[in-house]
Amino acid sequence: MKRGIKSKIVRIMLSISLSSLLMYIVIFQISSYFSADIVERATDQMGRKSSTNSENLLISQSIKDSEQIILKNSELVNSQLNEIAMDLSAIATAITYINDHSDLYMPVMVKSAQELVDQGLSDGRTIHYALGEDVELESVSDELYLMGNILPFMEAINNEKGIITSIYIGDESGFSIGYDENAALKAPHGIVYEARNKSWYTEPKQLNGLYVSPPYSDSFGRGLTVSMATPYYQRGELKGIIGLDVLIEDINQSVLSAQMGGNGYAMLLAEQGRVISAPGLTEENADRSNVFLGTKADEIVSLMNENSSGVSLSEIDGLPVYVLFHKIELNNWYYIAVLDIASIIEGATEVKMVIDEITIDTQNEIANASFYTNIILIGMFVATGIVVIWAANKFSKKISKPILMLNDGVKIISNGDFSNKVEIETGDEIEELGASFNKMTKDLVDHIENLKKVTAEKERIGAELDVATKIQASMLPYIFPAFPDRKEFDIYATMEPAKEVGGDFYDFFLIDQTHLGIVIADVSGKGVPAALFMVITKTLIKNYAQLGMPAAEVFTKSNDQLCEGNDAGMFVTAFMGILEIETGKFDYVNAGHNPPLIKKSDGEFEWIKAPAGFVLAGMEGINYKQQSLMLEPDDVIYLYTDGVTEATNLENELFAESRLQTILNENKESTLTELLGSIKTNIDAFVGAAPQFDDITMLAFEYKGLGKIEVIDLPAQVDQLHTVLDFITGQLEKNQCPMKVMTQINIAVEEIFVNIAHYAYASTPEGVGDVGISFKVEENPACAIIEFSDRGIPYNPMELEDPDLTLSADDRKIGGLGIYMVKKSMDEVAYKYHEGKNVLTIQKRF
Template sequence: MFEKLKKEGNITFLSLVVPDEDSVTFYIDTCVPEMGDDPAAQIPYGSDILYTDAASTPDDLQVYYDIWDLYAVNTGSEMPLITDNSYGYNYTAVWPILDENGQAIAEIQYIIDMREVRSYLNSFLYTMLGISVGIIGVAIVCYIVFVRYTVTKPVGTLAGMMEKITRTSDFKNQHIEMHTGDEIEELGNSFNFMLEELDNYIDNLAKVTAEKERIGAELSVATQIQASMLPCIFPAFPEREEFDIYANMHPAKEVGGDFYDFFLVDNDHLALVIADVSGKGVPAALFMVIAKTLIKNEALTGKAPQEVLAAVNNQLCENNDAEMFVTAWLGIYEISTGHMVASNAGHEFPAIKRRDGSFELYHDRHGFVLAGMEGSRYRPYELDLAPGDILFVYTDGVAEATNGENILYGTDRMLSALNASGACKPEKLLDAVKADIDRFVGDAPQFDDITMLCLEVKTTDNAVQMDSLTVPAELEQLQAVQDFIEQHLRTANCSTKAEIAIQVAVEELYVNIAHYAYAPGHGEATIRCSVGSSPKKITIQFEDAGVPFDPLAKKDADISLSADEREIGGLGILMVKKSMDHMEYERRDGKNILTIEKILE
């Protein structure tokens, strides 16, 4: 029966055994030759085999103990016990044979060799794995083909067009067709929209660039024009040895709102101007041109600085819709005496260095800014500059230069830079201050125009000092005046011919003052005289506070007419003009000032 069960159930080993705590006794052990079993392997009847001898591994030994534990409670294994040892990969199962009392008296034990099953399972798994790999491979290929035709190819088309456009820089009339019905089509539409926008942008950029180049060219011309409007040739007065002057401007933009100016009002008076227009750029530059022109025109009329500023203020207030304004400082320097009259319209304090001292701020009285309020008045103040003194004026771009930490340069640093420069000429002095500002500011951008002007009163042997004589404007003082002039002529070793011409001219001019200046009242006349050495010449100046009279404004007498035909008067002035090398008139501070010059060699 056992052999039949073994054959029909394809069981490897089938036995009837009685287990014990440490051994198992075999009573029936099947061995079927037809199935390939070796009869020599049959365990003899009643063989008692220890668990430790039967087991080849600790796991096998534990299986025997587990079987005994089941047998001890009259039951068998619900699930096969798996062993994998030298006997092979086996499923082992046991079930007890019970007596009428339900007590186990023996048990049937069978072992099934699972190597073929495992081989079959492995073969099945390998087959399934191959099929799966094949399916996955086909799916991947299909997916690649799908992606290629639905994603890669359209994207490649986009990339090709982009490369072509990038290479040719031709955005005009470029268009791509996409009909994928998905996000790629949306991408294509976005790409077409981008091309249209780029085309429009490039057109606009070309127009803007052309306009910018045009504006840049115009600004360049404006910069040159502005630079040419400011005195820029130095030395400015090479023939004048009494002083040295230098100025410069560094605009924050192409054109600036700062300006400086200096010019001779007459042969003995030098006007100095420095100003700052509110704002920057082209509007400030245009306003600067107007302000500079008005200041110079008014100053050349001989007005005092405060009168010039008042007149310019009223003119700038007219139609000032832009509400711009100008801070300005104006000084009129009398070259022969070193006396200066100045006025300040809301500008920075000037700095003065005496010959043996250091630079210090001169705290003058400020008036209101120009173009700020019509009818504003400005106060004058006076300075006396001796040989070796230096005057330095500047705009707020110097003191308010700011570094990267938003710290102002300030007037203290400016004075330190001025004093550290030593006994420099005006040009070197301004360069030293600008270099110190640049070091302080560093890489921070320049926010405001930087403008500076410097006047040095020179100490040379050729400096002209005028002696003066003040007398009552009466004919009785003519001899005293001529004696005063004669002293200077003798000192200069003047020729007799030149001396006669000069004395005749002095007599004519002084007599006119005595007769007409204060008539019918009385007043004084001041005569100044100096002799220069390069060239050797005599300068004589007549000053009175009488009625305004410009002898140069009257038309010269026509000496071609007979005495009866020509008008009375004018011959004396004509004679003076003919005999002197230079003659000029100005009305300043309520006084007539007439100057004549005669070269003595």
């Protein structure tokens, strides 16, 4: 059953009012619920975050303090060892001086350990000798007693450095000298001691420099010891080794006394993870670094081998710890701090407990407030319903009558009777609505008549513009490749008009078998007038060019013709170039057009210096000037109209010349088709939803040249070198290359090919591959151009740093000398990675 508008108004008013109030109640309830939830979560998060921040702050500060401690102590340990190393070096220098100036010194008697014991002279530190196997005292006595002059130096260093337990010398002649307190212990073993076989002798001899041993337990029971040794010389030749033993007990005391916060501790670690110093260190656990570094001990030792300092997380007895380390540079030890996280963050949990109590109190208060608010809202809901029912019934009659009249009028018009009018006199907006309704009826009748006429006209114009667009497109070259039989060049062009027909155009045509004409132009204005003027301009330029005129004369004559009868004041910006295909000479003329860009074969896109002359059809009698440049094989020229650089986005920003140049260089290795496609894609992305206001026309041309290229493809294997050299030599001899230049080229070719054979495919799954070699000769001047290409791993040898030839072969870094020789012997060397290939090109003039 249908309900009247009066009933609907009552229902609507009642529904709206009660629904609004009900919605308010629901929103309030939801808000209250979420508010309570937010407060609960916020306080909980606050507690957890405060606790976390406190923990992080405590940990961070503890790590920072510990880093300072281990840095300071590691520097202290390094300083102590460095001082001893400097003292050792001083003794070595003194011995070298004594050896080189033996005539200045008197022999000093040195006794064996047994002789000292027999004579009661073995107490305290003494100097005593031993002899190597099969060495007689008589054969080395002069050198031995000369070395006795070093005793004062040993005594001075021993008095200054209390942690040195022993100083000793081993000589290439086979004798050795010791200075220590162990004469009595050594005496029973005799005088035979082959120092030259000991690691303290062989290691510094091999290094030809300072050697620091790993820590070890001293054989005389003096504790943990480290040995340091360095060579001494006689007239520049290594004569022997001087060494000393150092007790690291004093170092251990400074390590163990360091305070690391909480239950943390410090320790020293040698290479390979051997523990030197740590709380609770015993002989049994010295090689078990996991006892002191936890479950991540192996990972931490590996990390230390790769870094001089760092921090890592580990776990000891089920508790997390931080392990900090710093390298002691002289002997590759590590100073380590182990921080117990649990003992550091004990105070942080108290903050969270206080916040949890506050959260519970807040939730209880919110629940009480919500209960009393709900009672008030229910009472408001009932009262509002009563008031709305009374008001809706009173005013529904007054509102519904004129609306019903409008409804009847709409029904009449919907049946096709546009003569009906409604008469409403309410003195308010409904009366205005009735008047508007009557006016709408009249306007609708007029619009229907006009629409019939406009629709017919648009259909006619659309059909004509469609034909014009097809005609204009057919006038421009659109089949590519345009000259499939000509290998000397390649060309590609596109045009996208802003309207159905546009004023831009491009053209290219063979003037004769040795000359190619290229044109790009932009006619002022848009639409059909510009398209017609474009046809005239294109025809004039091509006709004059095919008469063999120079580019400047073509523009001069075309301009005079276009000026005649140009009452509309139209003009054309244009650029034309004529290429001499055999030589690469490119003559060009510019009539107010955007300057093109050129990319040389081994370079990037740069602007051609093409001064803009006056526009075509602007003024009669102008004599245009042309310029020239020489194109080389693989050079690319890019021409365009201002629809490219003046493309505008919704923010009214221009695409601009700088963005165009950047995109060209990003795609400089692309084909011409890919190059223009990439630019158009970037323009579309930049413009976005903004409408196209100008024609977008582009033309790209690549000159390939006439040079004959000889090519050989063969496996990238060293045993193919003779084939490569035979190929190159044959080509050079064919072109009468001088022997000196031929030798230089063959050396460079051998170096490059052998490197490709060894390394190009070494890291590929197959491990093998091919290499392509091309050869050609350019004339005036004669120049051999050889190109190597492979599909191996990408590698640019030009990025390799030149070797420092001032250094000796032993000190110079390995690698780089071969490519350095190639760069020095060749006139040009260039690399590029193109279409998945490494391409290296060398050039040598002769």
